[in-house]
Amino acid sequence: MEYNFRKIEADWQKYWAENQTFKAENKSDKPKFYVLDMFPYPSGAGLHVGHPLGYIASDIYARYKRHKGFNVMHPQGYDSFGLPAEQYAIQTGQHPAITTETNIATYRKQLDKIGFSFDWSREVRTSDPNYYKWTQWIFIQLFESYYCKDADQARPISELIAIFNAEGNTKINAACDDNIESFTAEDWKNYSEEVKQHILLKYRLTFLSETEVNWCPALGTVLANDEIVNGVSERGGHQVIRKKMKQWSMRITAYAQRLLDGLDKIDWPQPLKDSQTYWIGRSEGAMVTFNVDGFEEDKIDVFTTRPDTIFGVSFMTLAPEHELVSKITSAEQKDKVEAYIKATAKRSELDRMADVKTISGVFTGAYALHPFTGNKIPIWIGDYVLASYGTGAVMAVPCGDERDYAFAKHFGLKIPNIFENVDISETAYTEKEGVNIANSDFLNGLSYKKAMKRIIFEIEQKGFGFGKINYRLRDAVFSRQRYWGEPFPVYYKNGLPQMIEAKFLPIVLPEVEKYLPTEDGKPPLGNATVWAWDTKTNTVVANKLINNKTVFPLELNTMPGWAGSSSYFNRYMDANNPDEFVSKEAVNYWQDVDLYIGGSEHATGHLLYSRFWQKFLFDRGILPVDEYAKKLINQGMITGTSAFAYRWEYNNHEDEKTKKIIFVSKPRMDKIIKERSTIEKEGKNVKIDPTDLLREAELTKASENNQWSNFTPIHVDVSLVNASDELDIEGFKKWRPEFKDAEFVLEDGKYIVGREVEKMSKSKYNVVNPDAICEEYGADSLRLFEMFLGPLEQSKPWKTSGISGVYSFLKKLWKLYIVNGEFSVSDEKPTKEELKTLHKTIKKVEEDIDNFSFNTSVSTFMIAVNELTALKCNKRAILEPLAIIIEPYAPHIAEELWKNLGHTTSISKVDFPEFNAAYLVESSKEYPISFNGKMRFKIKLPMDMSKEEIEKAVMSHEKTQAQLQGRTPKKIIVVPGKIVNIVG
């Protein structure tokens, strides 16, 4: 009876599917536990061994929790809208839905092979109309809501309308656009419907606005800030420019404070919390208004976090795009200012970022008036001031801010010092604490804290401004000029957006002939011929009917990638409900995610937006909690170990014709490079005939007029390399026919490749396919090995050679039950030693899983099986609980053993065994030690140590210490098993 994992795994996967073993009910006497994975985007390349890492961890936890008596939900689905399928469609004309379908089938096959305990009855796909119906529905809810700052929550827009009717907008404290004019109830009632809608749009949580966006001409779409890396698009690395466009936006800024506060309630990794905190970027300070000399009407508002330094202001700087610039610029400075504005507009984002150090700016010729001193302050423009943050203007305090300092130094502006006993001749003083304010009138001698309080009081008192909290977080642009995304449930009547009633959803993505933007620059949906809304029939109809009075054009943009993923975890709770996003019963039962595992790359994208939607849906009474994931773990990336062959490149052109393709083994190459550098140090030029490489003497031969050649590393498919880094030369020649005549310079008859850790990718030929691993070693080995590789949260390189360890562990486990080729267990009572092994293992594994230290628990299993093998233990009382605790890691073999033990139900329904502390106490003894009765501490020593040995160990330790400290060693008395006394 061999350990035939192929048969075992196939049988059990079939059994699980047929019996729906992992289907979770929305009702149970057991406590609930929700384990969530970040659902994958089904890419054409399929899974590589890095992808399932987080899924394996969450699956182990889910299976463990089932054994622990929880009703576990562990769903899976697909984030199936996205750019790759669309770009493939643009290239090939194939509908993205087809590509997606195929890819999902591949993914499902691969996932099934690994033996996950997913509840597939809850599967969601973001591109499925039955799913995106609810994405559209949430969008409508956002449109029908505004954010009431007094209640600090989202409220129905109808309430806002009622307030407008009753008292206008003067008392409203709501999140809204900044260009709102106040009106009375009377005004409101007299406004036309159109005007009313325009006003309401400024309050809605999703709104249409002319926004400056990151436009990527190459992709023909708008990108979010987090889709841009170093000024170019994350995907493809194309140029990105700023452009004004009419776009849907999400008023996430209304939630800035709550998104910040919520972080304290959830157990998420600190680095991730930090990056969200930074992204939200709360800063406390004040808005201060400066009058402009000679311009009664125009004032400059600035936001500052250091109003306490206001007496240190010696100039002001405006962003070049600031609206007042053209107005206040003096005649003499006009040319210079215009030239500067032109120059900055030209500079791409990339230039501006790469070139932070350069200081540039121009004086406008205008002066502001200091609100307290009345002094004239020169107004400059400079591109270090960003139009998009704060008010696009700063009051410059060169003594307290490095950029202001650098600017002042560069242009020879005054740098007044307002800090007590601080030298600012070299650099600005940016610390807040530890210094008192000076030369600042009523602030003199005050600390930072006191000065802040006083100045904000004075500013507010005198009407120069007010204390304010500012956020870096921007409203999120929600429109994409793409085809393969959720269509908006929106049509336009007289240019005003209208929501389609929820009962007519979903609005299904129309067919188009071309997936590219139209020739006149409209999004791809502009190519659709059946894309208009008939308000009479409430159906999508042909565009040509738009002349009818009841037919209107539909929105041409689609939603961004994060739309479908922002609340999918709630839909899992009630995935097949056609009438509600999620029923009250389902959501009240499941509440929230207990464990969420996924990558940290979504820190400021998905993981922020989903928290925002959660809070919104909570406000509107749809969800019972406002944070959806209690605990989150970021699994590390599994990197690939690329292999390289080193090609000898001749520099000598004369030999071009007779040039041979030669690959040199890695250690040999290293040697050659080393020798070369030695020779070059001696100032000689050397040429070597590569065919002579084997002859050591040739290497040292110096030849005056020739040059060394270089080695070019060439990626080798990792499957052609064995565990000892030896290349399969014949396989390599077949794989790359252009090298079929290549010569290889070997080492003891072997070609040794070079290794380097890189991200797994097709082009680097370092991708390891989990299917191949399952085929060769089995899914249980793959699962164990991925966990054994290292701590879950760390990134680590894949090395297939290590898998033999876990594979032989499984074989050993199997062999424990097989005596003379027969499955055999004894009902004999286990010995104390055997029980000790078992209970030690149970305890350790339990602790490890609770701490998510899956790697060490695998070691614990190995130790247990080694010990039991040594004891030749095949007793049921030991093996049965052992199979149960191993199940989360190696479910197939565990189920098979379980069956062979005579059980008829699946092992996954069995309770995790209790450990018996009695057996553990004997495994180690604690020796408390006291010094002169004063200090006590414990030393853990192996139980088999004799009194003499302990005495010797402690004494030798004491001797060393005494010697080091120059005192006489103290006498030590050991009381066996109890106390070690060290007496004076």
Next chain:
RNA sequence: GCCUCGAUGGCGGAAUUGGUAGACGCGCUGGAUUCAAAAUCCAGUUCUUUCGGGAGUGUGGGUUCGAUUCCCACUCGAGGUACCA
């Protein structure tokens, strides 16, 4: 620049509140079995040594009877972020 995390044998990595550093696995060495190989099993494997021992967890300090663990400074590496007033 800033933020975060990390540094332990040839390699991946263990080490409850500070208490035998290097568990477990890979690799390597030797042996058993075999006609031979694979597989399996056993032993060894931080370095150094005059075989008593000595040194040792990135570097330098500190606290402690005792530090991989705590504190300070530094070096290197990985990831994130970027003129945020």
